[in-house]
Amino acid sequence: MGGVVGIYGFSKEWRMARFLYYSLLALQHRGQENCGIVTFNGESLVQYKAEGLVDQVFSKPETLENLPGWVGIGSVTSTPEEDPSKIQPVIVSEPVPVALCFDGKILNLKELAEKENLNEDTDAEFLAKLFSIELEKTGRPTEAMSNLMMKVKGAYSLIALTGKGEMVACRDRFGIKPLAIGSFGFDYGVVASESCVMDVIGADFKNDIQPGEMYFFDAYSIERKQVLESKPKFCAFEYVYYARPDSIVNGKSIYEVRMKIGEKLAEEHAVNKGEVVLGVPETAIPFAVAYSNKTKTPLGIGFVQTGRRIRSAIKPTEFERIVGVQLKLNPIRSAIAGKVTVLIDDSVVRGTTTKNTVNQMRNKMGAKEVHVRIGSPRLVAPCPFGTDVPEKDELIAANLKTEEVSKVVGADTFYWLSLKGLVEAIGIPRKNLCLGCFTGKYPLDGEKNG
Amino acid sequence: MVRKTVKVLLVGEAAREHAIAEAICRSRLDPKLYAAMKLNNPGIASLCKITGGEVILGDYQNPEFVVETAKKHHVDFVFVGPEEPLFRGVSDELEKEGIPCIGAKRKPAELEMSKAFMRRLMWKHRIPGRLRFMAFSNVEDAIAYIKEYAESVALKPARQAGGKGVKVIADLQAYLTSEKTHVKEEHAKAIDEKYMKDYTDIEDRILIEERVEGPEYTLQTFTDGRTVKPLPLVQDNKNAFEMDIGPETGGMGSIAGKGMLLPFVTEEEYRRSVEIVKSCVRAVEKETGEKYKGIVSGQMMCTVSWGPTIIEFYSRLGDPEAVNVLPILETDLIEICEAIIEERLNKIKMKFKEVATVVKCIAPKGYPEERNLAKGHPVHINEETIKKRGCKVYYASTNLQPNGKIISGGSRLVEIFGTGKTIPEAGRKVEECIPYVWLEDGWGVFHRSDIGSEQLLEKRIEQANLIRAVYKYRAKKGLIGKTVEWIPKKGKIILET
Numbered sequence: 001m002g003g004v005v006g007i008y009g010f011s012k013e014w015r016m017a018r019f020l021y022y023s024l025l026a027l028q029h030r031g032q033e034n035c036g037i038v039t040f041n042g043e044s045l046v047q048y049k050a051e052g053l054v055d056q057v058f059s060k061p062e063t064l065e066n067l068p069g070w071v072g073i074g075s076v077t078s079t080p081e082e083d084p085s086k087i088q089p090v091i092v093s094e095p096v097p098v099a100l101c102f103d104g105k106i107l108n109l110k111e112l113a114e115k116e117n118l119n120e121d122t123d124a125e126f127l128a129k130l131f132s133i134e135l136e137k138t139g140r141p142t143e144a145m146s147n148l149m150m151k152v153k154g155a156y157s158l159i160a161l162t163g164k165g166e167m168v169a170c171r172d173r174f175g176i177k178p179l180a181i182g183s184f185g186f187d188y189g190v191v192a193s194e195s196c197v198m199d200v201i202g203a204d205f206k207n208d209i210q211p212g213e214m215y216f217f218d219a220y221s222i223e224r225k226q227v228l229e230s231k232p233k234f235c236a237f238e239y240v241y242y243a244r245p246d247s248i249v250n251g252k253s254i255y256e257v258r259m260k261i262g263e264k265l266a267e268e269h270a271v272n273k274g275e276v277v278l279g280v281p282e283t284a285i286p287f288a289v290a291y292s293n294k295t296k297t298p299l300g301i302g303f304v305q306t307g308r309r310i311r312s313a314i315k316p317t318e319f320e321r322i323v324g325v326q327l328k329l330n331p332i333r334s335a336i337a338g339k340v341t342v343l344i345d346d347s348v349v350r351g352t353t354t355k356n357t358v359n360q361m362r363n364k365m366g367a368k369e370v371h372v373r374i375g376s377p378r379l380v381a382p383c384p385f386g387t388d389v390p391e392k393d394e395l396i397a398a399n400l401k402t403e404e405v406s407k408v409v410g411a412d413t414f415y416w417l418s419l420k421g422l423v424e425a426i427g428i429p430r431k432n433l434c435l436g437c438f439t440g441k442y443p444l445d446g447e448k449n450g
Numbered sequence: 451m452v453r454k455t456v457k458v459l460l461v462g463e464a465a466r467e468h469a470i471a472e473a474i475c476r477s478r479l480d481p482k483l484y485a486a487m488k489l490n491n492p493g494i495a496s497l498c499k500i501t502g503g504e505v506i507l508g509d510y511q512n513p514e515f516v517v518e519t520a521k522k523h524h525v526d527f528v529f530v531g532p533e534e535p536l537f538r539g540v541s542d543e544l545e546k547e548g549i550p551c552i553g554a555k556r557k558p559a560e561l562e563m564s565k566a567f568m569r570r571l572m573w574k575h576r577i578p579g580r581l582r583f584m585a586f587s588n589v590e591d592a593i594a595y596i597k598e599y600a601e602s603v604a605l606k607p608a609r610q611a612g613g614k615g616v617k618v619i620a621d622l623q624a625y626l627t628s629e630k631t632h633v634k635e636e637h638a639k640a641i642d643e644k645y646m647k648d649y650t651d652i653e654d655r656i657l658i659e660e661r662v663e664g665p666e667y668t669l670q671t672f673t674d675g676r677t678v679k680p681l682p683l684v685q686d687n688k689n690a691f692e693m694d695i696g697p698e699t700g701g702m703g704s705i706a707g708k709g710m711l712l713p714f715v716t717e718e719e720y721r722r723s724v725e726i727v728k729s730c731v732r733a734v735e736k737e738t739g740e741k742y743k744g745i746v747s748g749q750m751m752c753t754v755s756w757g758p759t760i761i762e763f764y765s766r767l768g769d770p771e772a773v774n775v776l777p778i779l780e781t782d783l784i785e786i787c788e789a790i791i792e793e794r795l796n797k798i799k800m801k802f803k804e805v806a807t808v809v810k811c812i813a814p815k816g817y818p819e820e821r822n823l824a825k826g827h828p829v830h831i832n833e834e835t836i837k838k839r840g841c842k843v844y845y846a847s848t849n850l851q852p853n854g855k856i857i858s859g860g861s862r863l864v865e866i867f868g869t870g871k872t873i874p875e876a877g878r879k880v881e882e883c884i885p886y887v888w889l890e891d892g893w894g895v896f897h898r899s900d901i902g903s904e905q906l907l908e909k910r911i912e913q914a915n916l917i918r919a920v921y922k923y924r925a926k927k928g929l930i931g932k933t934v935e936w937i938p939k940k941g942k943i944i945l946e947t
Binding site for chain 2: 010014022185
């Protein structure tokens with residue numbers, strides 16, 4: 001998982017590093033392990049990247065001051081990298097210098113690496129190398145990126161920078177990962193994983209980059225090209241969990257979708273005598289608000305967070321996830337004690353965090369009953385496209401029936417949102433969504449079968 | 451009554467002048483067109499030839515050249531297309547020789563030439579739609595001001611500099627202020643060193659205005675100094691690329707109609723816009739002692755401060771805006787010109803075809819930032835096919851060579867005009883003509899496919915509704931033209947806007 005941003009200033013007096021920094025802060029929820037920025041200083045590509053959260057990595061003022069230039073790209077990822085040079089955006093200097101970052105996963109890496117005689121480690125390094133080779137071959141960034149898009153299979157929302165300061169951004173034919181475009185007056189264009197970036201840096205969100213589409217920016221033009229036929233298979237999990245509620249993804253407001261999910265939960269599995277509804281912060285808050293509105297069950301605030309905002313579900317180790325959840329969810333006794341509570345969360349992966357929360361509510365805070373409602377369908381399959389969903393044997397829903405899950409987490413009743421309910425809440429036709437983690441059927445299978 | 455031929459000298463060579471030339475040549479008064487141009491615009495050249503007139507190549511910014519040409523060909527009047535000849539006194543010099551001119555004299559033309567003069571005039575005469583501003587005669591003072599008051603501003607050359615050098619910076623995120631301040635300072639220097647370099651005819655150098663936002667539109671009018679006759683409202687699109695992304699251009703295309711309004715401007719806003727322009731025309735005469743005769747256009751914006759607000763004035767028709775309205779003008783343009791000259795414009799009834807119009811500009815790659823790359827390419831324009839599709843070509847920065855080849859001049863190549871029952875219908879018609887213009891050496895061209903689209907129109911309407919709701923709220927609270935602030939330890943302050 002990750003978040004990407006690229007900013008292209010239309011005049012050279014702009015210094016974009018600070019804009020990139022705040023863009024990455026706005027994308028921090030998409031990846032909290034490491035981050036980096038690469039800018040073009042007028043002559044060459046300069047970089048700064050490290051392990052850590054965005055404000056930790058760029059805590060010293062000189063880190064941004066040492067990244068001059070009117071064009072640059074940046075990324076955050078949730079994948080730990082031991083070797084700092086592998087942190088995105090990666091820079092490749094041979095045969096021609098390029099920098100590249102992307103959100104997604106390449107599926108035909110092995111096959112392609114053999115064919116192209118490449119031995120790069122990570123997807124990002126491989127893509128950067130391939131782009132560099134194609135760029136040397138064609139001499140034109142648009143052609144080089146088109147060739148790359150035709151060769152690579154998988155999910156990618158990608159932004160690259162050439163050694164001459166040209167910027168290219170593209171999205172795979174399924175548009176699995178989000179990618180948006182915006183601008184600020186006559187001054188700069190911006191491409192980013194989510195539209196919330198535009199709000200944070202004061203730019204205007206214009207549109208989603210369409211599946212299979214490419215944008216090219218240089219000193220005297222912006223080009224848009226439909227390189228691959230658009231076959232939308234937008235990731236449904238973005239709506240449930242990943243994207244920020246102030247973003248618009250694939251033309252749909254995340255906030256609105258989450259409110260609809262809450263309504264659907266109320267329609268499908270209302271708790272009859274619920275006395276208070278509590279949403280697990282932060283993702284599940286809109287679900288709880290809408291559930292409360294629909295069922296007229298009073299809404300409460302159940303938990304207070306300690307320390308930094310951490311997205312516990314995408315932390316790489318079990319220990320970090322538990323620490324994350326425990327710090328994030330300090331329960332408020334008065335909201336819970338003696339009440340029939342409806343606890344709403346966005347998803348259940350392994351069940352451990354839900355179990356932890358329910359136990360606290362029942363055993364320590366004295367909840368009378370705890371009814372759990374989940375704003376997504378049963379999570380039964382991993383994600384081949386780079387979303388951090390673990391393998392099947394780690395997914396509680398893939399292994400236990402709902403009644404058993406209920407017992408494991410200690411709930412009085414436990415329900416998932418139906419798949420139909422999710423699709424309706426998103427408001428995009430089912431055929432245009434990737435629901436792989438809920439069904440085990442992925443868009444690429446269809447392609448293979450013809 | 452049989453009238454003799456009317457000889458007109460047209461000054462300028464852009465698409466705007468092509469549209470003026472065509473409207474002149476449509477006159478029932480047997481016109482003969484002469485054109486003073488720097489580049490040989492193929493469209494205008496052809497109209498000169500058809501009417502038995504002539505092309506005279508030369509520096510038309512030089513009043514002597516224009517006067518000599520007018521005298522040599524015994525023209526009845528001169529029509530000045532662009533603004534710069536007016537600033538250099540072409541109209542004044544012609545008057546001395548007894549040759550009437552459509553185009554303001556030097557002093558009234560200051561309404562466009564000096565943005566500082568215009569703002570002072572609006573304040574002095576309390577004309578609605580004005581903005582707070584500071585004018586600086588040296589860059590150091592401007593920079594000192596920028597440093598102390600980091601805020602959302604528009605930085606402009608104090609003089610009209612060929613439409614270039616304006617930078618609008620929204621500075622609303624405290625955490626990005628340092629970068630914005632840097633750009634403001636750099637731009638203030640650029641205004642002084644680059645955009646104002648060639649101009650010494652006014653004292654002010656840099657203008658800093660409060661930044662406003664909202665939908666923009668152009669109100670073009672004819673005036674004889676007593677009567678102001680508006681043309682239908684037009685909206686231009688300034689960003690180079692689609693979805694309003696990219697650097698500022700002279701305009702990539704424009705929409706109008708149908709009728710006098712735009713879909714996002716109300717009758718009342720239109721009426722108030724006309725009133726603002728009229729007030730300014732009267733104020734100019736009071737201030738300069740000279741009647742404003744010719745063309746005056748308000749580059750306007752609907753803002754939360756006022757509703758209709760003046761961004762800039764033009765002493766000319768807009769380009770591409772002229773191309774939206776002149777082809778659908780049913781009143782005889784020569785009759786309008788004669789009425790301006792004789793100060794009886796009140797007797798003229800302005801009639802336009804009841805259609806929506808869309809104009810799209812096609813530019814070579816390189817425009818607007820790297821014009822030397824956009825220059826010197828052989829141009830192919832399949833005018834016949836475009837005509838068959840019901841659209842028209844207006845030639846812009848194109849130079850007709852003696853061997854018949856057309857070479858790009860570095861700016862927009864052509865403007866394609868089309869009509870329809872609605873703006874999107876006209877837009878679709880024009881869009882279909884885009885493939886019939888290209889550069890023969892393979893250098894790329896670009897245009898904006900979104901101009902005239904339903905989608906872009908909806909965005910404008912949405913934006914206008916938002917702004918309208920706010921200025922109406924402010925009007926209800928008695929806040930039009932002022933801002934009420936409360937400053938700790940100082941108390942309530944009422945600022946005039």
